[in-house]
Amino acid sequence: MRKLGMMIGALCVSAGAAFADPVEGTWKTEPGDTGGYLHVNVYACGEAICGAIRKAFDAQGQSNDSYEHLNKRMLWDMEAEGGGQYGNGKIWAPDRGKTYNSKMSLNGNTLTVEGCVAVFCRGQTWTRVQ
Secondary structure (H helix, E strand, O other), X not given: OHHHHHHHHXXXXXXXXXXXOOOOEEXXXXXXOOOOEEEEEEEEEOOEXXXXXXXXXXXXOOEOOOOOOOOOEEEEEXXXXXXXXXXXXXXXXXXXXXXXXXXXXXXXXXXEEEEEEOOXXXXXXXXXXX
């Protein structure tokens, strides 16, 4: 009986990993105006995809543990649309302190992220860290 319980537990853990969305993981943003960049952890939050700032780096690549927005949510309500496309989400831009309507496009180890207000859009291509 004990072995059966352990097998069921192992299956549950592996099933969770099998159903993970391919966009989940840690992504490196493009450098901002100061040359610094972020690591954003993208994860499932209910039925949607969310992302939070987990690490910040200066222009020289040194970790900035005092970055004021560490662990702040940056992406939320992103919906998988199939074929590596995500939409109907929101993204918060720390450099401007603004929230935009957002969509994303996954292509291998690159994630194109775009945020728009009316017809004005900004975007970046992020690279997978892990």
